[in-house]
Amino acid sequence: MKKILVTGGAGYIGSHTVKELVEKGFQVIVLDDLRSGFEKLLPEGVVLEKIGLENKSAVKEVFLKHKPDAVIDFAAYLAVGESMVEPEKYFENNVENFIHLLDVMHETGCNYIVKSSTAAVYGNPTKDSDIPWKETFTNEYKPAEAALLEGKWGNEELSGEKFLQKFLDLYRALCAGRPELVLSGGDISKLRIPLSIYGVSKLLDEIILEKYNKAFGINYVALRYFNVCGADPEHKTGDCKPKATNLMTLIFAQINGKLPQLAVFGDDYPTKDGTGVRDYIHPSDLANGHVLSLKYLFSGGRSEVFNHATGEASTVMEVIQASEKVAGKKVNYKIESRRSGDPSVSVADSSKAKEMLGWEAKYRLSEMAETAWEWESEYKEKILK
Ligand SMILES: NC(=O)c1ccc[n+]([C@@H]2O[C@H](COP(=O)([O-])OP(=O)(O)OC[C@H]3O[C@@H](n4cnc5c(N)ncnc54)[C@H](O)[C@@H]3O)[C@@H](O)[C@H]2O)c1
Numbered sequence: 274m275k276k277i278l279v280t281g282g283a284g285y286i287g288s289h290t291v292k293e294l295v296e297k298g299f300q301v302i303v304l305d306d307l308r309s310g311f312e313k314l315l316p317e318g319v320v321l322e323k324i325g326l327e328n329k330s331a332v333k334e335v336f337l338k339h340k341p342d343a344v345i346d347f348a349a350y351l352a353v354g355e356s357m358v359e360p361e362k363y364f365e366n367n368v369e370n371f372i373h374l375l376d377v378m379h380e381t382g383c384n385y386i387v388k389s390s391t392a393a394v395y396g397n398p399t400k401d402s403d404i405p406w407k408e409t410f411t412n413e414y415k416p417a418e419a420a421l422l423e424g425k426w427g428n429e430e431l432s433g434e435k436f437l438q439k440f441l442d443l444y445r446a447l448c449a450g451r452p453e454l455v456l457s458g459g460d461i462s463k464l465r466i467p468l469s470i471y472g473v474s475k476l477l478d479e480i481i482l483e484k485y486n487k488a489f490g491i492n493y494v495a496l497r498y499f500n501v502c503g504a505d506p507e508h509k510t511g512d513c514k515p516k517a518t519n520l521m522t523l524i525f526a527q528i529n530g531k532l533p534q535l536a537v538f539g540d541d542y543p544t545k546d547g548t549g550v551r552d553y554i555h556p557s558d559l560a561n562g563h564v565l566s567l568k569y570l571f572s573g574g575r576s577e578v579f580n581h582a583t584g585e586a587s588t589v590m591e592v593i594q595a596s597e598k599v600a601g602k603k604v605n606y607k608i609e610s611r612r613s614g615d616p617s618v619s620v621a622d623s624s625k626a627k628e629m630l631g632w633e634a635k636y637r638l639s640e641m642a643e644t645a646w647e648w649e650s651e652y653k654e655k656i657l658k
Contacts, residue, residue, distance in 0.1 A: 275342045278336070282345075388482060392580075469614030504556070505557060579630065582623050
């Protein structure tokens, strides 16, 4: 029986994946300090090591004790807006802690990892044919200046390019004296694509994976998930983040009277109703993708990056309508100005994951809304109480 160590396994997507791993017969160890996760979302019998990734020596002890065959790494911060005002927090958790994790893997002989990446690595399309996004975009498109929006670093207002370079200075300082981790000119061009520090941190993680693969033979799959919505159809887990950012979670919180009004950011995008277009994906489909990725790596598959999405384009207004339909109630919303770091359109081509992993999304938007509604209106409180 293969042993899988899951960082962030008590969180939203992590807990769906832990459930799937247990059902598929893997032995699971969760490493999570519960800063935004919940032990109650874990299936019975799963070992929880309540440790922060910052604590490198404790993380190493966990690896030496359990000797995992592979890692699935979910632990990260993921709020796009927050990353533009607290970039150092994103560097520490999403980049520095990730390097610690890879070092521990290398030091203890664990050579397989499946890593959460994101649609935020893509930035804004530059021409119509860029959509749906293909994984090759981040290798082929070479912008001269950062698409990153201007941001605030402490009290300093910085242009996108300066903001990016300051973020990369943290990386250069951390990796000084490690030639295997030096960024090339090509790496830096890639990092000019995302619009937010969150997106930069995740694309940098993919680049770091490539470097650990070349230098130390660590084999990886990075899954770029698009917008995750919905909950476990068996009602064992769902989104519980203390500070909700998930669109359906916010919609149902409004419908259930827990949020006075839903903010819709921007109705002046060049889309059919002016609101942002996204590609939504159910966490149980992602869970299946992680299990297939592990099987792919264990059977000798080469290190790769895959999109994970349905390929269906939905505007924010369409998500609101689908949610209103299952709840049988109207949402009280207000249009606000566009939010820093949000692209107008983000829809994926996931055919590479279909061809190489045999993965395909099963759940559609209406099922995401049904399962999220059941979770938010009945099961979430019961499980967390
Ligand atoms: N939710 C989405 O829409 C979405 C979309 C694309 C990618 N992702 C990626 O998926 C991953 C999981 O997202 P999620 O929505 O499940 O988030 P989440 O906040 O629900 O889960 C993250 C988990 O990691 C734990 N964690 C965070 N930092 C840690 C640390 N330093 N040490 C130990 N534990 C730590 C938290 O306690 C939590 O349980 C993230 O890497 C995120 O970037 C999420």
